[in-house]
Amino acid sequence: MSDMFSISDSTNFDENVLKSDLPVVVYFYSDDCLPCANFTQIFERSAALLNDQLKFVKVFRPHNRPLAEKYSVKSSPTIVFFKNGSEICSRLNGYINFPEFKEALDKIMQKTCSDTKETKVHCDVLIIGAGPAGLTSAIYSARSKLQTVVIDSSIPGGQVASTFHVSNYPGTNGVIRGIDLMENMKKQALDFGAQIDDMQSIKSIDFSGDEKHLKTELNEYYAKSVIIATGAEPRKLPVEQERQFRGRGIHYCATCDGALYVDANVIVVGGGTSALQEALFLTRYAKTVTIINRSDSFKASRSSVDEVMKYPQIKIIWNTEVKEVHGENFVQKVILHNNTNGEQTEMGTDGVFVYIGMEPNTLLFKTNLKLSDNGYIITDANMSTNIPGVFAAGDVREKDIRQISTAVGDGTIAGIMVERYISGK
Numbered sequence: 001m002s003d004m005f006s007i008s009d010s011t012n013f014d015e016n017v018l019k020s021d022l023p024v025v026v027y028f029y030s031d032d033c034l035p036c037a038n039f040t041q042i043f044e045r046s047a048a049l050l051n052d053q054l055k056f057v058k059v060f061r062p063h064n065r066p067l068a069e070k071y072s073v074k075s076s077p078t079i080v081f082f083k084n085g086s087e088i089c090s091r092l093n094g095y096i097n098f099p100e101f102k103e104a105l106d107k108i109m110q111k112t113c114s115d116t117k118e119t120k121v122h123c124d125v126l127i128i129g130a131g132p133a134g135l136t137s138a139i140y141s142a143r144s145k146l147q148t149v150v151i152d153s154s155i156p157g158g159q160v161a162s163t164f165h166v167s168n169y170p171g172t173n174g175v176i177r178g179i180d181l182m183e184n185m186k187k188q189a190l191d192f193g194a195q196i197d198d199m200q201s202i203k204s205i206d207f208s209g210d211e212k213h214l215k216t217e218l219n220e221y222y223a224k225s226v227i228i229a230t231g232a233e234p235r236k237l238p239v240e241q242e243r244q245f246r247g248r249g250i251h252y253c254a255t256c257d258g259a260l261y262v263d264a265n266v267i268v269v270g271g272g273t274s275a276l277q278e279a280l281f282l283t284r285y286a287k288t289v290t291i292i293n294r295s296d297s298f299k300a301s302r303s304s305v306d307e308v309m310k311y312p313q314i315k316i317i318w319n320t321e322v323k324e325v326h327g328e329n330f331v332q333k334v335i336l337h338n339n340t341n342g343e344q345t346e347m348g349t350d351g352v353f354v355y356i357g358m359e360p361n362t363l364l365f366k367t368n369l370k371l372s373d374n375g376y377i378i379t380d381a382n383m384s385t386n387i388p389g390v391f392a393a394g395d396v397r398e399k400d401i402r403q404i405s406t407a408v409g410d411g412t413i414a415g416i417m418v419e420r421y422i423s424g425k
Contacts, residue, residue: 005056008066018085022055030076035095035162064099071328075247093247098199115397119219123149126223131158133394133411134165134229135185140415142192151200157182225389227414232358232395250332253277270355276304290315326391352408372398
């Protein structure tokens with residue numbers, strides 16, 4: 001696989017990248033970066049498929065900091081595209097999924113990447129999403145001897161795979177890396193006979209008949225039943241400059257990027273449990289952590305609130321929202337709006353970490369399934385949707401509590417109920 005991409009550093013970057021005859025995809029990565037552990041597989045497999053049209057180059061950022069700083073790369077992973085010696089297109093940062101990466105590659109090549117002939121796949125259970133809920137469903141349905149296929153738009157693991165550590169999952173001796181937990185679930189599903197097709201871009205779905213149909217760029221799937229477990233992703237900071245500064249001062253994972261802000265002044269946006277927990281994590285590195293909360297109270301667990309109040313380096317600004325972000329290559333300041341008196345103030349900062357909720361990945365299903373006002377799939381206690389034979393599990397469905405353990409519980413129920421549905425048919 002390594003002959004499909006190049007390893008570059010400061011000494012040969014000009015020759016490998018700037019003087020290349022092909023457009024170049026440069027991947028800045030680190031060895032302590034969990035999103036990198038996920039994305040590396042996507043990068044290397046894409047390189048194996050497209051190395052005749054694009055040049056793929058990896059740069060180990062910790063050993064090439066001057067080079068990274070020259071191109072304003074401050075976080076891992078970061079993807080920068082070059083053509084004829086100049087940067088082109090929008091760079092990618094943070095937790096990069098396969099559809100996002102593929103869309104960027106398609107734009108560079110100006111054509112569809114895959115010419116692979118479509119394959120028809122028939123199965124009993126088609127599971128969309130390979131996070132905790134999807135893989136748990138696969139474990140149960142495959143163990144019941146149902147032909148089970150799991151597809152995912154990226155690689156297995158979901159958001160959990162990018163979590164630095166999980167400390168409250170039962171039976172894991174207190175702490176386990178998210179990526180290790182998901183590898184265990186993946187292996188168990190495969191051992192029971194499930195098939196996992198990752199890096200699949202979904203083009204169309206049809207749940208109208210007894211046999212459900214889903215089409216990707218590589219395959220056509222026909223299934224007796226479907227379990228939707230596409231999860232949710234962090235809601236983006238609602239400012240015009242978000243895309244410009246994403247990975248250049250705007251972040252959505254403190255455990256991924258917090259170490260970049262040693263002795264810095266950072267902001268955490270949000271007032272829920274996740275915001276407070278990540279603020280506490282950032283105190284390991286940052287000089288000051290300022291929490292910007294849009295209301296006059298936290299919507300967080302009592303224990304998290306009590307812990308935050310103990311830290312003198314954590315400051316809190318109430319009834320305030322971030323309206324603008326400004327800087328040169330990196331974030332340097334934000335414009336704050338006071339919701340009480342309407343005043344706007346300017347605040348200098350080195351980084352902004354955002355935790356303002358999640359958005360369900362339900363865009364594909366909004367014309368087929370009944371959704372809540374917040375866009376989540378509505379199910380009953382058995383994970384059944386409004387369409388017979390279609391179930392939903394995990395963070396993608398409407399419910400109050402979203403944890404790994406509740407996603408696994410949903411996946412368990414869905415895996416059992418889908419077997420009963422097929423047996424009844």
